[in-house]
Amino acid sequence: MVTTVPSLQDQSLFIGKNYINGQWVDSCGGKTFNVTDPATGLHIGTCPESTVEDAQHAVDAAAAAFPAWRSKSGRERGRVIRRWYELVLENKGDIATLITWENGKARVDAAGEVVFAASFLEWFSEEAARIYGDVVPHSNAQMRAQVIREPVGVCGLITPWNFPIAMAARKLGPALAAGCTVVLKTDGQAPFSGNAIAVLAERAGVPRGVLNVVTALENTPAIGKFMCESDTIRKISFTGSTRVGRILMSQSAHTLKGLSLELGGNAPFIVFNDADLDLAIAGTVASKFKVSGQTCVCANRIYVQDGIYDRYVAKLTEVVSSFKVGHGFDAATSHGPLIHAAAVAKVQEHVDDAVKHGARVAIGGRKMPSLGPNFFEPTILINVDDRMKIASEETFGPVAPIFRFSTEDEVIARANNASVGLASYLFSQDTGTLARVSEALQAGMVAINTGVISDASAPFGGVKHSGLGREGSRYGMEDYMQLKTIITGNVKVVHRAQL
Numbered sequence: 001m002v003t004t005v006p007s008l009q010d011q012s013l014f015i016g017k018n019y020i021n022g023q024w025v026d027s028c029g030g031k032t033f034n035v036t037d038p039a040t041g042l043h044i045g046t047c048p049e050s051t052v053e054d055a056q057h058a059v060d061a062a063a064a065a066f067p068a069w070r071s072k073s074g075r076e077r078g079r080v081i082r083r084w085y086e087l088v089l090e091n092k093g094d095i096a097t098l099i100t101w102e103n104g105k106a107r108v109d110a111a112g113e114v115v116f117a118a119s120f121l122e123w124f125s126e127e128a129a130r131i132y133g134d135v136v137p138h139s140n141a142q143m144r145a146q147v148i149r150e151p152v153g154v155c156g157l158i159t160p161w162n163f164p165i166a167m168a169a170r171k172l173g174p175a176l177a178a179g180c181t182v183v184l185k186t187d188g189q190a191p192f193s194g195n196a197i198a199v200l201a202e203r204a205g206v207p208r209g210v211l212n213v214v215t216a217l218e219n220t221p222a223i224g225k226f227m228c229e230s231d232t233i234r235k236i237s238f239t240g241s242t243r244v245g246r247i248l249m250s251q252s253a254h255t256l257k258g259l260s261l262e263l264g265g266n267a268p269f270i271v272f273n274d275a276d277l278d279l280a281i282a283g284t285v286a287s288k289f290k291v292s293g294q295t296c297v298c299a300n301r302i303y304v305q306d307g308i309y310d311r312y313v314a315k316l317t318e319v320v321s322s323f324k325v326g327h328g329f330d331a332a333t334s335h336g337p338l339i340h341a342a343a344v345a346k347v348q349e350h351v352d353d354a355v356k357h358g359a360r361v362a363i364g365g366r367k368m369p370s371l372g373p374n375f376f377e378p379t380i381l382i383n384v385d386d387r388m389k390i391a392s393e394e395t396f397g398p399v400a401p402i403f404r405f406s407t408e409d410e411v412i413a414r415a416n417n418a419s420v421g422l423a424s425y426l427f428s429q430d431t432g433t434l435a436r437v438s439e440a441l442q443a444g445m446v447a448i449n450t451g452v453i454s455d456a457s458a459p460f461g462g463v464k465h466s467g468l469g470r471e472g473s474r475y476g477m478e479d480y481m482q483l484k485t486i487i488t489g490n491v492k493v494v495h496r497a498q499l
């Protein structure tokens, strides 16, 4: 097998081991799995195929580290997380290289992911010092009531390949800020960048056992089940598909674990007749084609009103024709490959199904084997309707299906006709339309006149089958804390004059 190693400034960030109790270790079972470059199919390296025994060691280390970590002040924890944030940015180039190598995304997107991931560490380093409680007026004058917030304990974090460090940082930041200790299970398709940020956590001063990382590919379901069934782990935070979210929820029933679930989407992207066309096109490129369509907030159903439909299609086709698909390391590349062959097959299936039912391909529509095994042309489909698979299933690929609509009521009903409700997008210049439609959409997030929805300051999460809980923002801390009520009785009442 050929191994190509892009050069890193700091080669020690490239490490194929588990990180347990402050040590980089192999799996107890001795097995490893291969990680390959999705653009070329070439071998990158190996990581431990961790077993339940490895995961148990990681949980034990996290449990042992919990009392000391939770006992630090929020300000002390915040300083460590702040240093981690700085180190991630200082090593942006190397981490971006690892992300592009294992995930395939274009270099510019990978560098953007590093900054995005770091922003969660920065945000939560600041929130750590602001874990307020309440003093509550009790009904009885001889009693006092206080409410304090405490860390939930050891957390199990399970993250996907599409943002291999950002989805981890969006969980690690608040968990560590709150005083929890964690076991992170990264995705077997993209484990190296997660390990790199764990190296930096250690350098930042995150104590031994506070952050543990286990890698696995085939053993992932077994480790997920173990985490859900462990009574030591008090919370699971998962980002991934609705299918796996359901499995984790049912496996967690016995231990009555808290769950944060950031699951799949099927985002409606609505362009009204009065929209600023250039803004709508820029928003479409950002929200549909980012990471070649592989984000959970990607526009999946683009509804364009009759009066602007033809102009929108013409302009979007012109812009998409300028995309440069290629290896993420090529500086000219704007869009990289999909993650694996199954993802390519799903995209092709959605295109074929739409065409079979009357859609027309305006541009793209085919695999690009001359570039590598996992490339697919950026694609625009027109004359798409609600019976096609692409209307009800998340494509997770570079296909923009453009539906036509006539009225506000009609598009609201069609947009809400989905089992999931994560992101949604609106383009109009009428404040009344924007207010009415944003209130009517069944979605956890609405973006108005922009294709960019995520920011560390803003709560991120969905409704319906898109999951539970919110990440980022001041609300993101709540998922890692629990309330404790402290009642003091028999306070002698003394009648004193007010000063």
Ligand SMILES: NC(=O)c1ccc[n+]([C@@H]2O[C@H](COP(=O)([O-])OP(=O)(O)OC[C@H]3O[C@@H](n4cnc5c(N)ncnc54)[C@H](O)[C@@H]3O)[C@@H](O)[C@H]2O)c1
Pocket: 158, 159, 160, 161, 162, 167, 186, 187, 188, 220, 221, 222, 223, 224, 225, 239, 240, 241, 242, 243, 244, 245, 247, 261, 262, 263, 264, 265, 295, 296, 297, 394, 396, 422
């Ligand atoms: N809402 C969000 O924030 C968000 C973010 C990114 C991706 N997603 C969703 O993720 C999906 C795409 O990713 P995917 O197809 O790789 O999702 P997936 O659910 O198959 O995989 C996600 C993660 O779960 C792990 N996993 C798989 N089976 C498991 C099991 N039985 N127990 C424990 N872990 C298991 C995988 O190894 C991976 O790390 C899309 O639906 C997308 O919308 C959601």
Ligand SMILES: O=CCCC(=O)O
Pocket: 162, 163, 294, 295, 296, 297, 454, 460
């Ligand atoms: O893929 C899901 C998350 C990406 C984002 O927050 O923009």
